Amino acid sequence: MTFFQSKLRQLTAATVGALAVMSATPALAGVIDFESVAPNIYGGTEVITQSGYSLTVIDTPAAGPGGTGFAGAIGDGSDPFLCTVAACPTGNASQFYLGVNDGSLRVTRTDNHLFQLTGLDYAFLAPVGGLGGYTYGQLTLVGxxxxxxxxxxxxxxPVLDSLGYSPFETLSLTAFGGNYFSSVTIGSCLFDGNGGCASPLAGxxxxxxxxxxxxxxxPVPEPETYALMGLGLGLVGWMSRRRSRAASAARTNIVANTIAA
Structure with missing residues (x-):
């Protein structure tokens, strides 16, 4: 094998590796739906993992970022006993995450690379049932x-229904989702009656x-992956042109030999 052939084989292997990485990347993409995690309750600093992402429960703000109090749960919407002291959201019979007691949830990729959050389903977890049909606060996202x-x-x-329950709604994060984040922290706040929204609300x-x-x-592919992909495409193009020139030369020789004969 010549030196050139050896290098060509190495470049081909690198290209195949880049393609393998890019084809594997979508395994991280998709939906975090909490279906692969058993229903449970979580304290601050505990971590839930799913689909290549780490979800860290944060017990804040009263207990500080290192608090370990009850701040989250994964529940099954089809369980009639899921919420006994609060008014669970409606319209979702699958498993979902509940952020409670002023807690929040920090989302990162397990490999610490960048990602986008382009949409989610959300609802208000009312502290008691029978509240009026209003919206009581906001979902907050900090990327x-x-x-x-x-x-x-x-x-x-969403506005609470006539029974005081919040319906799940789908939220398209058009502006927010256009960014590449190292982390996204999801939380909530309550309207204070003076045009503001605070967590926790005084009293x-x-x-x-x-x-x-x-x-x-x-997930956002890393720059080196794109570089290898570009190298591979360049290599494929170079090989294609080289073969085309060789085929053209061969046809010319055949024509020349035929005329000479």
């Missing part, structure tokens, strides 16, 4: 970019609560 800059958005919770601690499901996440 951290690779340079440490934070991007924040807030979305009003109403542990009532900033939410429910989420079907997080639409997409």
């Amino acid at each position: 951290e970019l690779s340079n440490g800059t934070k991007v924040s958005y807030a979305y009003d919770f 109403a601690e542990n009532q900033s609560q939410f429910a989420i499901d079907n997080l639409q996440v997409t």
Whole structure:
């Protein structure tokens, strides 16, 4: 084998490796739906893993970022005994995440690379049943970019129905989802009656609560993957042109030999 052939084989192997990485990447993409995790309750700092992502429960703000109090749960919407002291959201018979007691949830990729969050299903977890048909607060999203800059958005919770329950709704994160994040922290706040939204609301601690499901996440391929892919495409193009020139030369020789004969 010549030196050139050896290098060509190495480049081909690198290209195949890049293609394998890119074809494997969508395994991280898709939906975090909490279906592969058994229903359970979680304290602050506990981590839930699913589909290549780590979901860290945060017990805040009263207990501080290192608090370990009850701050989250995964429940089954088809279980009639899921909520005995609160008003569970309606319209979701699958498993979903419940952020309770002013807690929040931090989403990262398990490999610590960047990702996008482009949509989710959400609802308000009312602290008691029978509340009036209003919206009581907002779902809050704080995404951290690779340079440490934070991007924040807030979305009003659905209006409670006539029985005081919050229906699940699908939220398309058009602006927020266009960013590449190292982490996204999902939380909630309550309207204070003066045009603001706070967590915890003075005199109403542990009532900033939410429910989420079907997080639409997409991993961002690393630059070296694109570089290898570009190298592979360039190699394929070069080989194609080389073969084309060789075939053309062969046809010319055949024609020349035929005329000479």
